[in-house]
Amino acid sequence: MTELVAVEDLAKHFSAGGGVVRAVDGVDFSIRRGETLGLVGESGCGKSTVGRLIARLVEPTRGRVRFEGEDLTALSGEALRRRRADFQMVFQDPFGSLNPRRRVLDAVREPLDIHGRGSRAERRDRALDLLEKVGLGAHHADRYPHEFSGGQRQRIGIARALALAPKLLICDEAVSALDVSIQAQIVNLLRRLQQELGLTYLFIAHDLSVVRHVSDRIVVMYLGRIVETADRVALFANPRHPYTQALLSAIPQPKPERRRSRVVLQGDIPSPLDPPAGCRFHTRCPLAFERCRREEPTLAPAAPGHLAACHLAAPS
Numbered sequence: 001m002t003e004l005v006a007v008e009d010l011a012k013h014f015s016a017g018g019g020v021v022r023a024v025d026g027v028d029f030s031i032r033r034g035e036t037l038g039l040v041g042e043s044g045c046g047k048s049t050v051g052r053l054i055a056r057l058v059e060p061t062r063g064r065v066r067f068e069g070e071d072l073t074a075l076s077g078e079a080l081r082r083r084r085a086d087f088q089m090v091f092q093d094p095f096g097s098l099n100p101r102r103r104v105l106d107a108v109r110e111p112l113d114i115h116g117r118g119s120r121a122e123r124r125d126r127a128l129d130l131l132e133k134v135g136l137g138a139h140h141a142d143r144y145p146h147e148f149s150g151g152q153r154q155r156i157g158i159a160r161a162l163a164l165a166p167k168l169l170i171c172d173e174a175v176s177a178l179d180v181s182i183q184a185q186i187v188n189l190l191r192r193l194q195q196e197l198g199l200t201y202l203f204i205a206h207d208l209s210v211v212r213h214v215s216d217r218i219v220v221m222y223l224g225r226i227v228e229t230a231d232r233v234a235l236f237a238n239p240r241h242p243y244t245q246a247l248l249s250a251i252p253q254p255k256p257e258r259r260r261s262r263v264v265l266q267g268d269i270p271s272p273l274d275p276p277a278g279c280r281f282h283t284r285c286p287l288a289f290e291r292c293r294r295e296e297p298t299l300a301p302a303a304p305g306h307l308a309a310c311h312l313a314a315p316s
Helices: 048-055 076-088 105-116 120-133 150-162 179-199 208-212 234-239 244-247 290-294
Strands: 005-015 019-032 038-042 060-068 086-091 167-170 200-205 217-222 225-231 300-304 306-308
Touching: 005 048, 005 200, 005 208, 019 038, 019 048, 019 060, 019 200, 019 217, 038 048, 048 086, 048 200, 048 217, 076 086, 076 290, 086 150, 105 120, 105 150, 167 217, 179 200, 179 208, 200 217, 200 234, 217 234, 217 244, 225 234, 225 244, 290 306
Parallel strands: 038 200, 038 217, 086 167, 167 200
Antiparallel strands: 005 019, 005 060, 217 225, 225 306, 300 306
């Protein structure tokens, strides 16, 4: 698969409390055309900020985002507005992301209105077609967001994100606010739409059991940095970073005889205002030794196609 997105040394620092919050502190990865890249980590690790940086909803402190080879961080004005049609977001809160005073038809049609796509009749037909595509119907078009369930509202958000026929969909915790049974429905919908429309996904989540079902490759973040990346099968079969091992050990197992040994992390995530010296994970890592406290590991090959930022992740 060819590369659609390339993230290069991307960072976002915020001023807060007289210091600097290093929400994202230099990350590099790529997203291939037609794949689903899972981006995972605990709350506060910076994964949602990465999604917003790619979508240019916040401006980076440094680094670049290349989309089909074009540097998005160098675009502004009309050039950026035109390019935005190629990447859209599906947000976590399916109610807060919709205007409660606008009918569903108007919400889905709004991107087409803003970009002037087609006549008014064509925009209406496109919006109705998208509602059908996500499992709703024309009879829902004149209703308001409060008349729908959470899962239905997320379907509306997906329909709106698809209005301009984007190439990349950034799903920021798109199912985390939904019941488990509804999560499965939305995940299946996203997979079907990907096959039908040739979409590429950046799927941001903290639930690895969901990410396992939707992702081709997975990137694991901790405290603003990437600590591991690999294809889904390799990551779940042989995680190389102690943080990834701890995350995987916490996934509930439907069959008790297959239960993993639980890795219990001690303490809380350090403040991004003052990240630890050396490896950022060493304050919670059960395998940390002296080198971890003074030398930050680089993201390096641990196996073919498998990168890990750990002094113990020797190549095999």
